[in-house]
Amino acid sequence: MDTKTFSYLYYKIRGYSDEDIRKESGLSEDEYPLFEQAMQALVEEIRGQQPRAEHIGNDFVQLTRYIYAGKSDQECGLTRPDAIKVRSGEIFPLPAVGKLNFQNLSLQDAIEQRRSLRKYSETPLSQEELSFLLWSASWARDFRSNERMEITFRNVPSAGSRHPLETFVDIRKVSGLKPGLYYYHPIKHCLILLSEDPAIQEAILEGCFRQEMIQNSAVNFIYTAVPYRTAWRYGQRGYRYLYLDAGHAGQNIHLAAEAIGAGACMIGAYMDEAMNDVLGIDGIEEFVIYIATVGKK
Template sequence: MPDHIQIHEEIGRQFMEHTKYRSLGRSDQEKGIPQPPLELPMTAGKPVFKLKRPVDLDIPSMDLRTAIERRRSIRSYEKIPLRCDELSFLLWCTQGVRQISGSVATFRTVPSAGARHAFETYLLVNDVEGLLPGLYRYLALSHCLQLVASDPALHIDIAHAALDQDFIMRSGVVFLWTAVPYRMTWRYGERGYRDLHLDAGHVCQNLYLAALAVGCGVCAIAAFDDDLMASILGIDGVTQFLIYMATVGKTGRDR
């Protein structure tokens, strides 16, 4: 077997081996290096949309057992727009900030290793009342959305970058979670990359369960071209990269 093929086949095992605690040195936190910001800054000159505060949302309750029993991936959606307050609810359930501890940490509606919360949430808006189609970023600390790009062909580009999964174009909105790894590795070193993938699961499961309360279905997506997605999102793919995504759309069925 050629050496380069063997290396690629073993890369997963190498990653697990080299991120064991015995392989780690001192973290940047232990070295006294200041931590990175809790959130990426807003982009100057781009419009910002205030979302309804979580406390003001009127969302029907759903029994947790019922939500868990009904949880499944759904790829077929009705041509019914999401309401902006429903989107606000889903954003709060997946990255909502319950408490800010100065510039040190945030405590949110999902768990994260060491309360590092290394994710940024981007949204491909296809059909949401009150929002033009386009790419947005969720500003979790202020519970706002900022427009990133309003390219009308963006849904086609993102579907193509997700290995031509066309149901992306028929969804109401697509959640795209990017990781800013230094927020995590600052404390945990290279082992922090393990935590990023664990955190992605926490976030997406919350989306699955919360979506049922607003008559929506969800389909998680891990198959995408990393470099192409980075280009579309305007990130470098190294200091910030796409880690997970999920479509959301109305199912047309009663809760």
């Protein structure tokens, strides 16, 4: 979904005047009536969902209590999901985890100094520093696979160690790596280049409502969730855990950033449709859940 469409729908559903909707969505006076016509069915569909949407938070909490839980797919013996998604592209190995050594800052100082940082210096991150950030929040220190279960263990906790998160890496300023969108392979500890197209980086900025830190950062981590990995074991209650798991990744990124003289800011304000489109994911079986920007102080 492009920004025009998003803005049109957002302001329309909120009951803004036609003139305000037109301005907010950057439509010309000529374009507007046609756009309005084209959007009519979608607007009706969204309006139809609104009564549900207004209560979904409380309904979600209430209806994911254990008393409502039926047997999970795991209990029913359904095939186990894979621990990671395989994506293909040119491979870029990262500096080995065992050789990383960032010990300048005590944990106490890292926790105390952490602030959300939204402006970064021009200094690029080194590949060691990038490797360290990925190690802290995404790296799989152990991987076990058999017919009944496939599981990773990482530096962040995860309900049932299901680790439903995947990590996309939007590289802007990292020494020796070309800017582009990469996927991080948590078992092989390498990057897989998905696209060098600058339009993708522009779309990420747009998808995050043009929050400036996206473009002056050294790197943006886009975390997606694959809900079935967790729901296979926990059913609908598993959806609670996706968001908790994402929080752990965010805090480890914050603390690891402090340890390398960088700062981070988390992003929860993004257009779901646009960000899912950028990554080529469907928003149901996999969706963007959290974004972290990181750059040198």
